[in-house]
Amino acid sequence: MTPRSFRTRVLLVSVAVSGLVLLGFAWWSWQLLEAFSSLSGLDTELVAGHAWLASHLDAVRWFRREFLFLFALGLVCVLGGSWLLAWYAVRPVDLLIDAAEGITAQDLERRIPQRGAGDEFGRLIDVFNDMLERLEVSFNHATRFSADAAHELKTPLTILQGQLDQALQEAPDGSPLQQNLGRLLEEVQRLKVIIRRLLLLSLADAGRIRVALTPMRLDELLGQVIEDVEILAPELRVIQELEEDAWVDADEALLQQAIQNLVNNAIKYNIDGGKIRFQLFRHEENLRFAIANTSEGIPEEDRRQVFRRFYRADPAHSRKVDGVGLGLSLAREIVRAHQGKLWLADAPEGWVMFVMELPEGAGDGAVESGE
Amino acid sequence: MKILVVEDEKQIADFVKKGLTEQGFLVELCDHGDEAMERILDQPYDAIVLDIMLPGRDGLSILKQFRKKGHTTPVILLTARSELDERIEGLNTGADDYLTKPFYVEELTARLHAVLRRSSDEQMSxxxxxxxxxxxxxxxxxxxxxxxxxxxxxxxxxxxxxxxxxxxxxxxxxxxxxxxxxxxxxxxxxxxxxxxxxxxxxxxxxxxxxxxxxxxxxxxxxxxxx
CATH class of the missing domain: 1.10.10.10 (Winged helix-like DNA-binding domain superfamily/Winged helix DNA-binding domain)
Structure with missing residues (x-):
């Protein structure tokens, strides 16, 4: 039941009940008035004998003359009162809805103002606020946990990486020991990446990815990435249609990672002798970057899953790709933090296409923000 | 070039010291926030490498007070927690650069060279x-x-x-x-x-x-x- 229809129902019930009462009362008083009028017409003696009746006869006559008007007035009062009642009775619910709508994961500290009433709505607000309190506490625990965990892991990682690096520098060049140390460093790197991504994702969940925006050219960034693709996957044919002079306000390191993740995907899930197409074009106020690759296709049930964390289209590939299946979900959070959108678009048969949309920047010389 | 490295994790401090010494820096170590505050106000260093999480005063508050007293010695922050937040907060507080853990000691040397060049106009480019x-x-x-x-x-x-x-x-x-x-x-x-x-x-x-x-x-x- 929507709040509007609830309010209408209160109104209808109230109108019906008080209308009936009004009607009953009107009918009864009309009967009484009729009785009085005939009485006063027939037997003035009787009336004269009754001092009270005699003194109020004028009032009774006026009442009878204006009866219709009074009835209409009563009706208006009933309608108005009912409307007031309905509005007043449901108002706390409206407040509750407005307040609840305004609460997202990012500002769980908001509470619904208690209006001092000890009634049912007051209790509802209390209960609701208590629930928010518990939600906030456990949400903060969860995000703090990720942040703390990341921090706790980073210290041993720093030691591990620092000491391994030192040992590697000191080992005889090209020795098996040095090669071993090199491999261990790569594993440390993998750990670093996983922890970094988890931390970024936990920040995103708390709505706290902060980006230091500077104006930069998206077409140039893509140009560099495409240059890499030609070395990364020389067997793939690259098609590019890039609009020039495409400025965005972005955190370059983060945006570059988001794009590298998309490109990496387009390479890994391509087919033999396939193609990659890069398009950059303007769409309304925004810039759209579409990256499409030939592919065996994504099964319908997997399409909704691609942005899910730790999801992998092909488990056998997993380790070879980026290790953890966080690339796409992170890319999406990064784009969101730039007030943009990233989605899996409909593409022709045999193609998979992702589209990234970012607000177009004013270009160089625009206001630098973030610091 | 005399550098003070404020880092409470001994093993990190050790490899940082070793790496920087190899590059010709003179390195002093300090593992407590309060002590660090005294030392940087007491003696002139050419640059300070400051961890944010420290026993005693934390790195950011040390930096804030240090800058408030008008000192311009270059400071490089080491951060581990929510890196993006601290990066921005650190630079606002007056850090010359920051480095996220885990880092390679060679990155730290590069940053040190960069901030020292910036602050002394030396031709090391x-x-x-x-x-x-x-x-x-x-x-x-x-x-x-x-x-x-x-x-x-x-x-x-x-x-x-x-x-x-x-x-x-x-x-x-x-x-x-x-x-x-x-x-x-x-x-x-x-x-x-x-x-x-x-x-x-x-x-x-x-x-x-x-x-x-x-x-x-x-x-x-x-x-x-x-």
Whole structure:
């Protein structure tokens, strides 16, 4: 039941009940008035004998003359009162809805103002606020946990990486020991990446990815990435249609990672002798970057899953790709933090296409923000 | 160059000290926030490396007070927690640079050189190895006095390797630093670029500027450096 229809129902019930009462009362008083009028017409003696009746006869006559008007007035009062009642009775619910709508994961500290009433709505607000309190506490625990965990892991990682690096520098060049140390460093790197991504994702969940925006050219960034693709996957044919002079306000390191993740995907899930197409074009106020690759296709049930964390289209590939299946979900959070959108678009048969949309920047010389 | 390293994790402090000493810095260690505050107000250092999480006063509040008293000594923050927040807060508080854990000691040296150059106007922008020289400011590369044209990627690759001659860099390290890849795309991206770079800066095969360390990575030879 929507709040509007609830309010209408209160109104209808109230109108019906008080209308009936009004009607009953009107009918009864009309009967009484009729009785009085005939009485006063027939037997003035009787009336004269009754001092009270005699003194109020004028009032009774006026009442009878204006009866219709009074009835209409009563009706208006009933309608108005009912409307007031309905509005007043449901108002706390409206407040509750407005307040609840305004609460997202990012500002769980908001509470619904208690209006001092000890009634049912007051209790509802209390209960609701208590629930928010518990939600906030456990949400903060969860995000703090990720942040703390990341921090706790980073210290041993720093030691591990620092000491391994030192040992590697000191080992005889090209020795098996040095090669071993090199491999261990790569594993440390993998750990670093996983922890970094988890931390970024936990920040995103708390709505706290902060980006230091500077104006930069998206077409140039893509140009560099495409240059890499030609070395990364020389067997793939690259098609590019890039609009020039495409400025965005972005955190370059983060945006570059988001794009590298998309490109990496387009390479890994391509087919033999396939193609990659890069398009950059303007769409309304925004810039759209579409990256499409030939592919065996994504099964319908997997399409909704691609942005899910730790999801992998092909488990056998997993380790070879980026290790953890966080690339796409992170890319999406990064784009969101730039007030943009990233989605899996409909593409022709045999193609998979992702589209990234970012607000177009004013270009160089625009206001630098973030610091 | 006297550097104070404020870091409570002993093992981190040790390898930082060792790495910086190798690069010719004079390093003092300190493992407590309150003590650090006293020491930086007491003695002149050329630069300070400051961890944020410390017993006693934390790094940010040390930095804040240090700057409030009008000191301009360059400070590099080491951060581990929510890196993005602290990066912004740190730079607002008056840090000259920041480094996220885990870091390589060589990154720290590079940052230190950068902030020291910034603060002392010293001409350290010329990197030299063998017969190749790189001017970091004008982005000019010369081989035996003749200038060599490099792409942006090739330049950052060469600059990165030449910052610490004699140091071995693994492929992932190079990928992370020069390309900004935070994952290994499992290819020969680095090798292809190194080959192209070699063709340009040392076309004759004898005494190559960039050495391959088999099974590990690359380095720029140390001889004739600086």
């Amino acid at each position: 010329l990197l030299q190895a063998g017969d190749v020289s790189v001017n970091v400011l004008t982005r000019e590369v010369k081989r035996r006095g003749e200038s060599v044209r490099l792409t942006a990627r090739e330049f950052s690759l060469l600059e990165y390797l030449m910052r610490s001659p004699g140091r071995v860099y693994t492929r992932t390290q190079i990928l992370e630093h020069v390309w900004g890849y935070d994952f290994d795309p499992n290819t020969n991206l680095v090798d292809v670029h190194i080959q192209r770079l070699r063709k340009k800066v040392s076309p004759d095969k004898e005494n190559p500027v960039i050495e391959t360390i088999r099974g590990v990575g690359y380095r720029v030879c140390k001889d004739g450096a600086e």
